[in-house]
Amino acid sequence: MSLADQPDTATLPQLLERNAAQDPRGPGMREKTRGVWQTYSWRDYRDSVRDFALGLATLGFGRGDKLSVIGDNRPQLYFAQLAAQLLGGVSVPVYQDSIAEELVYVLNHAETSVIVAEDQEQVDKALSLKDRLPSLRWIVYDDARGLSSYDDPMLRSFDSVREEGRRFAEANPDVHAAEMARGQADDIAMIAYTSGTTGRPKGVMLSHRNMIATAEAFLEVNDVKTGDNWLSYLPMAWVGDAAFTLGMALVARLTANCPENPETVQRDLRELGPDAILAPPRIWENMLTVVQVRSNDASPLKRRVFGYFRALAERCELKRTDGKPLSPGERLGLAVGEFLVYGPVRDQLGLRRARWCYTGGAPLGPDTYRFFRSFGINLKQVYGATEASALIACQADAEANPNTVGRPIPRIEVRIDERGEVLLKGPNVFRGYFKQEEATRETVTAEGWLRTGDAGFFDKQGHLVIIDRAKDVGKLADGSAFAPQFIENKLKFSPFIREAVAFGDRRSFVAAMIAIDMQTVGTWAERRGLAYTSFMDLSRKPEVADLIGEEIAKANAGLPDVQQVKRYLLLNKELEADDAEMTRTRKVRRRFVAEKYASVIEAFYGGAASADVTVEITFEDGRKSTLDSTIAIHGCTSKEPALKAA
Template identity: 80%
Template sequence: MSLVNSSQTDTLPKLVKYNAATTPLGAGMREKTRGVWQTYSWAEYRDQVRDFALGLASHGFGRGDRLSVIGDNRPQLYFAQLAAQVLGGVSVPVYQDSIASELAFVLNHAETSVIVAEDQEQVDKALSLKDKLPLLRLIVFDDPRGLWAYDDPILRSFESVLEAGRVFGAANPSFYEAELTKGKADDTAMIAYTSGTTGTPKGAMLTHHNMIATAEAFIEVNDVKYGDNWLSYLPMAWVGDTTFTLGMALVARLTANCPENPETVQRDLRELGPNVMLAPPRIWESMLTQMQVKSVDATPFKRRIFDYFRGLAERCELDRSDGKSPSLADRLGLALGEVLVYGPVRDQLGLRNARWCYTGGAPLGPDTYRFFRSFGVNLKQVYGATEATALIACQADAETNPNTVGRPIPRIEIKIDDRGEVMLKGPNVFVGYFKQEEATRDTLTLDGWLKTGDAGFFDKQGHLVIVDRAKDVGKLSDGSAFAPQFIENKLKFSPFIREAVAFGDRRPFVAAMIAIDIQTVGSWAEKKGLAYTSYIDLSRKPEVAALIGAEIAKANATLPDIQQVKRYLLLNKELEADDAEMTRTRKVRRKFVAEKYVAVIEAFYGGQDQVDLTMDITFEDGRRSTINSTIAVHDMNGCAEASGRLRSGDV
């Protein structure tokens, strides 16, 4: 029977109690602290949630109140969210790298009364906003380092709230169970704020029923086992993290593992070797870049070995996708490659134990997708949305395809409307946006269909294909289709290109703004003896422009002529979420970017060979400054010759 249909397991906090009763000594959550993995058993997990919930109650937190968490992935921040839900409250995770103005909007809009912050940095942010948050009553911190001299009356340590909870529980022995029992499947569990690609973030209200039913549907079509290790490293405010670290982990009794800090994620990933993994395209692209750079830095002999077995693996992967079986010689080559290349690469990436990995949050380029699959990583695509509790469709092991996102998960109904927009109905669909009824009406039809805003279709095998955001799909001036993400993913396969923004809607050709990858381009420049002082200086080098032109030429070779990039420009800064150019989940805010860089677009299509730009930039502390510069606009004529001079072996 479905967990969500039982009154004993129909909320996330009830699942904590159920897991503690069923497998009290099983590993519920781990965190790495000072180089050592510390484990919370399911019984200890339950005790932390219970005591913190009672501590919140002793401070006046109750049904309908909102609790926000801010910081890196820490068990205490997950416990706090569940504790709030025990009392009928709602969790509101926020992005830890948000600047003060972004935090103020979300925390005010959500009517947050309690903030649980990871450390001094996040406490300072919260305290700086105190006067702007009239409902804020309590700030709780987990890591006490640097906070010994703080004496603000609303500040409490996590341990002190736990202790207050134990005292409150002793005086009110039946309180916790009574509050836990009051919880119902249709209660709002969390408010997940959207990434805000089209403007101000909206708060999607997700119920316990949404979270549990979505997890159960996903588990039905994936190899998920009790005790599987899951690395909780994605931003806690991203609905994908919550869906897995809380929803999936509680339903399937996975062990969620919190890395020591963001800088040690790769090392912790390799050390842990998780059984299952989800990562956005940016992570997979970074891993690919890492492997490409290591190949370039290797000795000529090792590079030749890597290139040979990589080519063999990718050719065999293409054959498999066409339904062809590899020849005996190819099978022997793959077996040798497993020993010499594929296995060691998976070990370096921390994926040696991974039975399946998913990419989601945005489209992943097919070349990157095939690279990992050819190296033995069971990488698959998943499609979702915040308003659909992160999951809508996914690929089965035997039905992987870089061009689709698979079939709908069980009990999800999908249809394509007459404008090509993907719509769905099912238990994963949210109940609406918090305090935004008009936006809710624009997104949810009266009969319960969710408008995703994505353009797509079903292929002959019944797999869902997502073309792009419906509002971003356009046409070139000759009527040819223009899907910018498809072109951008081609460009970002290059290790030297971190971000790309393609233009072309109602224009005669495609042009692109490129943000270089400072690490890989910087390493290349050092090998070439090119001195540089900063990102701006490096991006201005003619040699770097030629390098990127060669990389664009490679991408163009895989595109129809009409969709090939004809002109490009190297930005003098990275695209940043702090500057509103991207969301916190690394999605381009196209409308804002088109307005901010209107001078670049005019230069592209006006035939200019340079453009004067004055750009505002935002620092982490909220301070603003400007950059004034003249940037060259490059034509792709002659880039074939550049590609020959800068062939991959020389890079």
């Protein structure tokens, strides 16, 4: 019998109560504070949630009310979400870097009555918006630094609410148990807002049953052990963080670890050495860039050693993937490489002890995927959707493959419809979009099948292959298939390319807009004595255009001729979520970008040598300005630069 079917563990707070009873002194959560890891035992964890929940009750928070958390990953923000759920309320995490308009929309749409903010920065943001949030009653803050002179009647400290809850418990000793017992598996636990790639974010209602069933299914096919360390660093508003830091951690008794701040994640990762990690492609691409940059900065001897063992590892990984045996010389070389290169690289990345690592949220380029696999990192693909409680399919250790996302997790059904769209049915399918019944009917069929919006198929081994978003898959003018994400991932393997947007649907060739990686291209320019003052200045350098042209040619060498990038343009600014060009999870909003850069697309296919671009830039406080410029368009039609570079 699954946990979701047991009456005493039907909700996430009930799982927390179980963990506190079974392992009261075991580490439930840690946080890095002022350079020191602080541990909350499962009992401490439970007590904090209980006291804060009862404190919320004294503030009038009850069943069906919504509580939003905003800030970096902090134990108190997780405690607050579970406290709201204990009372029958709903947690609504929001992205901490959201601009004002995004926050107002989500908080109003969700009817949030309590905001729990990490620090002064987030409190200031909430206070500046309170007149536009009619449902808001309280703003609770965790870090009190800088807030001593604030006297707004809405403000309460986290500790004061928790202390109020302790006093309430002394006067009403039975309330906690009674509220806990009222919780049901099908109660809504959280509303996770989608990234909004095609429009306004939608509020995905996930029940306790959704989250617990998903965690249990994942545990059936992965090597997860009680007490495993998990790094909680992903945005709390992303459903993947909730699935692991709350769902998985509570079901399997994992220890969630919160880094000190976003800037120290890599250092904290090395200190912690987690047993497992989930990261979106952007993180893996950044890690690869760091490794490549350090290799380039090393002495000539070290560069040659690294290059030799990297090539050996990737060659052996391809042979293993093809089921071919390694020669004695290759096995010896890998053993030497483990001592000289592979082990030290894993240690630098903080992954020496990781038994499994997953990439998810968007496709990861096969070249990046194979690099980490070849260096001894058990990187695997996971596929999911917010509406599916984060998980649909994942890869087993022995079935890692850059071209698939593995098999569907247990307990769910997946099929491909006549249009090639992936559909699924199971206990992980959400309860509907909050206040959007028509959108729910469009997404879930009358028979209960969830439309993912992704195009895919099953290969001969029964593994699910995702091609692209169904709406993004198109055809070139000659009828050849055009999947932009596949081409973009090839391009982003380069450490000098941060983002790429490919065009080609119903066109005669593929073109791409490129956003350079400021750090790596800047370092490259400085070594060559190229002076620059800004991102725009650097991207306009002819030498940088030639560099990116060579990188595109390398990517073209691995693509069929018809899918090779023939023309490209270097953007004069990074693609930003604040400018609606990307989602908060770093997915390109293709429709918006195509409209915003229509002049670039017209120039690409009209044969122009440049494009006049006017873009609107949005600041965090909502102010806007425009940027006018003329940007050169470059051609890249041959594989020869790639061969010369190789």
